Amino acid sequence: MISNPTRLWRFSTQHKQKLKKKTEMALKAVSSMFTNSTNPAALTSTKHHHQIQNIGISRRDFINVGLSVMPLVLSPPPPPSIAREVEVGSFLPPSPTDPNFVLFKATSKDTPALRAGNVQPYTFILPPTWKQLRIANILSGNYCQPKCAEPWVEVKFEDEKQGKVQVVASPLIRLTNKPNATIEDIGTPEKVIASLGPFVTGNTLDPDELLETSIEKRGDLTYYKYVLETPYALTGSHNLAKATAKGNTVVLCVVSANDKQWASSQKTLQAILDSFEV
Template structure:
């Protein structure tokens, strides 16, 4: 391990060591090549011009700034949502999350219409990696992506998953009914509920809801092998060019005390 570490830092060490000796000055030629000699290091040509060294230095400053910003964002997302989201008017024991164009790349690109749902105030928003967020493929993503994600260690987690409509139907601007029955839709979207695979035997209940002109398919799943948790609730709808899926998950320890809370969150979801 020590040998490997030394090998990784040796170019920088050689340069630092060579320039630290006052009696071993560096000489720059008209071509920008620097010659350095040091008592403990054989003379060598360091093919690094002053301009290149300045670029490296500025690059390290920029990288440090990015890392600092990323760390600050991580801390900001660990705050309980009750500290910044408004109370839900009809039930102050929840707060209301209403997504806007500033929240996700897909909302900014117009690929997903604004959506909303309620949360207990003690929950926290979870960071989503760039590869899962769809940030790299907007405005035209071929694969599903995760919009937002919230969790609580004692109660479970919820996430919004968006999928291009073209994965499910060739009909533009199709409604969820145009795609097919609730069973057909969950067969296609099931792996995005569980995080791995979906078996039709895991589907316990389906229902259809209407809010205005928007139709939603709701699901109750018992998923003993799911990565998301052994209990999953889901709600799906289609609007514009996207199918949007809201998923609430809990493990066996969380489910007995949190199932009613999770059901209320799923029921509240609308786009």
């Protein structure tokens, strides 16, 4: 028994130093073995048992350290789509109508609502320099599909110099009780934007901020189009929007820009909105 406090402190310090040294040696050995073998059972092989003895640590200490670092060593690298943002021109096909743009066609691989069959596929064009942004799980509707009660964000793309575009979807029942209603069944363009305005601006929409409305027919669907000047919007001081209804969902495409982006890229932003189709 060590009764002297000074000797006890020295013993404790020496013990910690030895333990630290053994841990470092074990980590080095574990790293080397995992580098050469991704089979965890290799830790118990005769060959590796001799390696453990050579570095002067117990088999038990070695196994404990190995198990603690195994998740770090064996964890796969993140997918490229998560690890870094890339320009859409590197993976989307050229637009068949304009070589200055690429074509985005949403599929079941892109959003939870498309996988659930709650939204029909949609398309629009983009400049090849734009990048796709990740959507937070709480905003994507992933947690509530296929019976979401509130609107969710489908996809979002952005270019810092030009602006951004996002597709927002809303359950039809939020706007009307009529099943499979058309956009005309819901009401006038003004009535629809009054309900969906906060999802255009990111906060609120004043009726005076609505500068222009128009109606467009494409195939069997009718689209309501909007031009908004929104100086207090979180999305930007200029917003263009286009809405239609299909199935059990109202789909809204929103193109946004600040004053500087709008001044230089208005035609590009308008082209993106005009191309949107469900």
